[in-house]
Amino acid sequence: MFAAVAEQAERNPARTTVVVVTWRGREHVGGCLDALAAQDRPHRTLVVDNASDDGTADLLAAHPSRPRVLRLGRNLGYAGGLAVALSHVDTPWVAWLNDDAAPEPGWLGALEDALDADPRVAAAGSLLLRADGSVQSAGVRLTPDGHGADLPEPPPGGEPFGFCGGAVLMRVDALRAVGGVPADFFCYYEDTDTAWRLRLAGRRIVTVPAARVGHRHGASTHPGSTQFHLWNERNRLLTLLRCAPAEVAARELTRFAVITALLPARRALGREVPDARNFRVSLRLRVLGEVLARLPETLSARRRIGRRRVVGRGAVWHRWAGR
Structure with a gap:
């Protein structure tokens, strides 16, 4: 062969x-x-x-x-x-x-x-x-x-x-x-x-x-692990900051931060909180810390991507989001 x-x-x-x-x-x-x-x-x-x-x-x-x-x-x-x-x-x-x-x-x-x-x-x-x-x-x-x-x-x-x-x-x-x-x-x-x-x-x-x-999905990266959720949550937010319309990126970053802040109160009140690792406050704080640490570099990348684009960010979002 x-x-x-x-x-x-x-x-x-x-x-x-x-x-x-x-x-x-x-x-x-x-x-x-x-x-x-x-x-x-x-x-x-x-x-x-x-x-x-x-x-x-x-x-x-x-x-x-x-x-x-x-x-x-x-x-x-x-x-x-x-x-x-x-x-x-x-x-x-x-x-x-x-x-x-x-x-x-x-x-x-x-x-x-x-x-x-x-x-x-x-x-x-x-x-x-x-x-x-x-x-x-x-x-x-x-x-x-x-x-x-x-x-x-x-x-x-x-x-x-x-x-x-x-x-x-x-x-x-x-x-x-x-x-x-x-x-x-x-x-x-x-x-x-x-x-x-x-x-x-x-x-x-x-x-x-x-x-x-x-x-053989996940043979090396162990889906469901702490590291898996850290990369997923962080990189989703970084992708939005780089590529999405500004209002979408700001909305999703704010939503992530607000949910993180409210999780301890929900648990204290006995309200249901998903058991997945990405709803652990410690992990979410790591995500926010890494995103904020990379923010200057990410916004610089956003500007470079913007200079190269020929289709509006809003047009791409409205064409594909939710489909």
Whole structure:
């Protein structure tokens, strides 16, 4: 299999670099690389190893597909790893693929065909499937309070607000033109933020149902953990401050602060409070502290995004929020 892939790559130059970011991925990244080697389109594979200490480096070095590996000195997270990788990509298209994902053989071909079909499409997302075959994500919708939420089925017309960053193909020039990847997000919402900036730039995003990917969601990040909720809550607010209309960003930041302030009183009065970690006051105070500490940098990024946009922030919000 691997020799055939090498021969095909020599005959047909690759248009896509597939970036796989891993951290302590020894138990699953091999399956991801095996699935990439079985793709029916030539491509380059670039693995960013976030300073894994579990034997991942040895597995990558021994894998017969011989991926190019960037081994980082410390863990920069998924977003940080993608940002580092972007400067090493010299193909016109780049795919993001989670290390716990295994695309079907026609995955890359289906995504490339979608970009070929319409030059206005900047990003083509995949159909991510759980182990039982149910859909984890068919794209991302924008909720009325500014959350990026996975769609359980492809949207009408095949065009969602955004894509799931676990398996997506993008035009490199479009990604760079909107500012690349928000590296300091570390993990989560880098996809929603990137999709939002592409929308502000007037670009299209589609879901390609034929691009099917099995996904062991959360193999490295433990959904439901304190860190998971910290990244999610913080990065949602940062995305709103960077991309949303000013009144929406101010409203949601204020709402988050007010709910945080009222939680102790609600508990003291015996009123029901959700048991999820993101309703713990200590975590919410950490979120607010990190958002406020980054506010000058975030507002500077907002101005840069504003200078690049060709569609109004309000127009994007009213077109997509709540759908």
